[in-house]
Amino acid sequence: MKINNVLHYLGLVIAIVGGFMLIPFTFSLINAEPDQMAFGISIVITLSAGFLLWRFTPITERRISLRESLAIVAGSWIMAALFGSLPFIISGVLPSVIDCIFEAMSGLTTTGASVFSSVENLPHGILVWRSLTQWIGGLGIIMLFVTILPMLGIGASQLMEAETPGQQERLTSRIRDTARTLWLLYLGFTVAGFIALVIAGLPGFDAFNVILATTPTGGFAPVSSIGVYNNLAVELILIFFMVASGVNFGLYYYLLWKGRPAKFFGNPEFKLYIGILAGCILLINWDLVANAGIGIFEGLRQASFQTASVMTTTGFATADFATWPHFSQAILLVLMVVGASAGSTGGGLKVIRLLVLFKYTYRRILLTFNPNAVIPIKIGGNVISDKLISRSVGLTILYFAALWAGFLIMSAIGLDFVTALSSITSCLGNIGPALGTVGPMSSYADIPGIGKLVLLIAMLVGRIELFTLLVLFVPAFWRWR
Amino acid sequence: MYIVIAGGGTVGYNIASMLVVEDHEVVVVEQSEKAVEYLNQQLDIKTIFGNAAIPRILRDAEVQRADLVLAVTDRDETNMVICFIAKEMGAATTAARIRNSEYTGYFIPPAKSTLSARRIIRPKSLGIDVFINPEVEMAREILGILSSFYSTPVEQLANGLVQIRSFTIEGSPMAGKTLSELNFAKPCVVAAIARKEELLVPRPDLVLENEDALYLVAERDNMDYLGRMFSAIQRPARSVFILGGTQIGMLVAEGLADHDVVVKLIEPDEEKSQKAAVRLEKAVVLKGDPTDRDFLTEQGVPSADAFVATTENDEFNILSCLVAKNLGVDRSLTVINKPSYIPLAEAVDIDVAGSPAIITARKIAHFVLSGGAIAATLLESGQLEAVEFVVSPQAGIINQKVSQIEIPKEATIGAVVQNNQVIIPPDEAVIHAGDHVIVVSQLNVLHDVEKLFK
Numbered sequence: 001m002k003i004n005n006v007l008h009y010l011g012l013v014i015a016i017v018g019g020f021m022l023i024p025f026t027f028s029l030i031n032a033e034p035d036q037m038a039f040g041i042s043i044v045i046t047l048s049a050g051f052l053l054w055r056f057t058p059i060t061e062r063r064i065s066l067r068e069s070l071a072i073v074a075g076s077w078i079m080a081a082l083f084g085s086l087p088f089i090i091s092g093v094l095p096s097v098i099d100c101i102f103e104a105m106s107g108l109t110t111t112g113a114s115v116f117s118s119v120e121n122l123p124h125g126i127l128v129w130r131s132l133t134q135w136i137g138g139l140g141i142i143m144l145f146v147t148i149l150p151m152l153g154i155g156a157s158q159l160m161e162a163e164t165p166g167q168q169e170r171l172t173s174r175i176r177d178t179a180r181t182l183w184l185l186y187l188g189f190t191v192a193g194f195i196a197l198v199i200a201g202l203p204g205f206d207a208f209n210v211i212l213a214t215t216p217t218g219g220f221a222p223v224s225s226i227g228v229y230n231n232l233a234v235e236l237i238l239i240f241f242m243v244a245s246g247v248n249f250g251l252y253y254y255l256l257w258k259g260r261p262a263k264f265f266g267n268p269e270f271k272l273y274i275g276i277l278a279g280c281i282l283l284i285n286w287d288l289v290a291n292a293g294i295g296i297f298e299g300l301r302q303a304s305f306q307t308a309s310v311m312t313t314t315g316f317a318t319a320d321f322a323t324w325p326h327f328s329q330a331i332l333l334v335l336m337v338v339g340a341s342a343g344s345t346g347g348g349l350k351v352i353r354l355l356v357l358f359k360y361t362y363r364r365i366l367l368t369f370n371p372n373a374v375i376p377i378k379i380g381g382n383v384i385s386d387k388l389i390s391r392s393v394g395l396t397i398l399y400f401a402a403l404w405a406g407f408l409i410m411s412a413i414g415l416d417f418v419t420a421l422s423s424i425t426s427c428l429g430n431i432g433p434a435l436g437t438v439g440p441m442s443s444y445a446d447i448p449g450i451g452k453l454v455l456l457i458a459m460l461v462g463r464i465e466l467f468t469l470l471v472l473f474v475p476a477f478w479r480w481r
Numbered sequence: 482m483y484i485v486i487a488g489g490g491t492v493g494y495n496i497a498s499m500l501v502v503e504d505h506e507v508v509v510v511e512q513s514e515k516a517v518e519y520l521n522q523q524l525d526i527k528t529i530f531g532n533a534a535i536p537r538i539l540r541d542a543e544v545q546r547a548d549l550v551l552a553v554t555d556r557d558e559t560n561m562v563i564c565f566i567a568k569e570m571g572a573a574t575t576a577a578r579i580r581n582s583e584y585t586g587y588f589i590p591p592a593k594s595t596l597s598a599r600r601i602i603r604p605k606s607l608g609i610d611v612f613i614n615p616e617v618e619m620a621r622e623i624l625g626i627l628s629s630f631y632s633t634p635v636e637q638l639a640n641g642l643v644q645i646r647s648f649t650i651e652g653s654p655m656a657g658k659t660l661s662e663l664n665f666a667k668p669c670v671v672a673a674i675a676r677k678e679e680l681l682v683p684r685p686d687l688v689l690e691n692e693d694a695l696y697l698v699a700e701r702d703n704m705d706y707l708g709r710m711f712s713a714i715q716r717p718a719r720s721v722f723i724l725g726g727t728q729i730g731m732l733v734a735e736g737l738a739d740h741d742v743v744v745k746l747i748e749p750d751e752e753k754s755q756k757a758a759v760r761l762e763k764a765v766v767l768k769g770d771p772t773d774r775d776f777l778t779e780q781g782v783p784s785a786d787a788f789v790a791t792t793e794n795d796e797f798n799i800l801s802c803l804v805a806k807n808l809g810v811d812r813s814l815t816v817i818n819k820p821s822y823i824p825l826a827e828a829v830d831i832d833v834a835g836s837p838a839i840i841t842a843r844k845i846a847h848f849v850l851s852g853g854a855i856a857a858t859l860l861e862s863g864q865l866e867a868v869e870f871v872v873s874p875q876a877g878i879i880n881q882k883v884s885q886i887e888i889p890k891e892a893t894i895g896a897v898v899q900n901n902q903v904i905i906p907p908d909e910a911v912i913h914a915g916d917h918v919i920v921v922s923q924l925n926v927l928h929d930v931e932k933l934f935k
Contacts, residue, residue, distance in 0.1 A: 174526075175525055
């Protein structure tokens, strides 16, 4: 592994992050707020760090190896979070450095767990930066990088595969065209959502921030919760865009570019995703009506928004689900693990893996009473290879291992049972708000420092799919040159 | 261009890697999971996993908008079916790799004689526009080399009026001179120089080194004369040993025997040697181990003109060639299936190493032509391409002198053909609409070169 290759590309990624800081900088200039200094300094530091790193690491070979791409991907996310936290650190809006990094990582990984106890009094620049970090991380930093910068084709596809393993099908012949198509869709959703929100009556600044947190299924809002707006149209628009962003983006390509709706609506993952969503909304609605004494229409409104928000791993809220009846809370906790579809901007374990695991388990049951049966695992008529299944199984085991380990640590530092379990579940699945004392109407400010560090790692682990990050901690990765 | 390649084996892989460099949109359909994985790791192309002879898979590959469908799986019948379905779906051009010469034989319209077989089926009715037979192409190339004076293949353009051939500087006084100091006895253009797998742009002040390969563009009648500057003429082979009763081996044996060359074919396998003996009536078929020195000496290899290795095992081919060379055979030629072995084989002094896959890719270069190109051929293992363009009436270069044309430095204009008159060197020629211009270019700038002639 040539360390120069890795640093060279990391420099470029850091520079891109610095470039994006110009947007909140403009907002703070327009509003003449004190955070403009913070952004000015952050931009200078980030851009020059990126440039110097890029400039002074000449690369000999343009082709990057698999190990290098893994290191680049993991490094990019860590660097982006560190440099992305600079505006928070320098402006002094948060009490400690770990809080600043937590907020930046929470944004980039589209988690949306906030350490701000109230956001109403924050300067505009900081608010925009919070929202924008999510938008940058939504489709993946590497995917953004591949779209913006000309890169050798095969290196680009290796990088994208390392960022979202086995999730994004190649749509076009050249990988850059695929990345561009997906970004175009993403941008299109964002613009469409912005216009819809403005029409629904949201102020321009709020609409801008909310939509930047919706299409990447992030969850930072410029107000304490979406419930503040008390606007049914806004809620419906957000439900639509949250659910749409939780669908595999590749499917839209077939729907919109290729005119093949059957490939979209007939997709087994899409059908299951919508099915689970609808089923859970009805169950929660019933629970709310029966056990919380909420009217059926109000119940449906609250259940739909909260369920869509949690399953797509967005994390917006119009009601405090931490105070809902236990059955509803349990459903939401399970949905946090399930997550959205593969190849979407959502997090969690992904619906497709659930489907694979279910079929795999079912096969095991059948094999128990008839060991001679040959049962291929099929999804949508295609046989899933054993290699893919074993990857899904391995990933799920790791996911739960991380979950339990995090749960133990969170309990050890003194959190109550519900808070400990739900906070780690929520961060690992990139949702944001959890249950207990870190519910949608409160913040992560009171979690002890070590807890924040654990959650911060959980967010990253949940976003770039465990293996990519874990390899960095395996000694053999560094030893086998 | 949008090109669908059915079959991602050696041939498919090589064609795809060539087309990607030329910036075409390429999709490969392949039904071996391993091959798909390898393609994905090595090339920036879309791959589709599945059997390309199934309409559903071809639909996924969007053959209806394909400019070219190449069926290069290892089964003739599959390739024919793929072309048939692709054509029905609306592919513009289809090409099939057909190895069994009996198929191609039937398809080619027979000579107009009462004795010849009637044409049963026309390729068009099967939807196949082009037949590619890597084995036949390879055999043809080997025969061409064996019957010529020099050991490198020659490329013909402009209906054979212009030839392109590479010559290697072997200790001749040319090494150490600059290009401008060279005195060619007949008019010619140095179109490119290959030095140790690297391509150099010919500049007047470039100093030549030993073992540089020069690509010369010259008129047909002058080429053999020019070659004497580089190496002594070899006489066409009169006695040849062939290793391997493979398709290529038998085709070469038949071709040589027809020209009264003494041919001995060595095949270690009992059954295969029997088959070869039945088919080859004019050649001697020997069963034995070609790496056994005593056996080869006894059969007269030391006094033979050439040794041709054609088995499917590259390592065995190279080794046998080395043994033969060591025994004193004049020229050694080998068939190499893994193109990455070619530089290796040439490094150990095997005279010619050719790969059916690359030859097929070269053949296909004709069909991905765009702009005003009418013919093309690949040189230097597919890094260079010689293209014959017809100048369109709208082209910006009309009425310009060739020396004034702003062409990328990686490309050289080798010849201009006006009214069947070849102009070499073409520097002072003024371009008119309808002229044929022969350009030797590196693949990555070919796109820019094309624009000049549109």
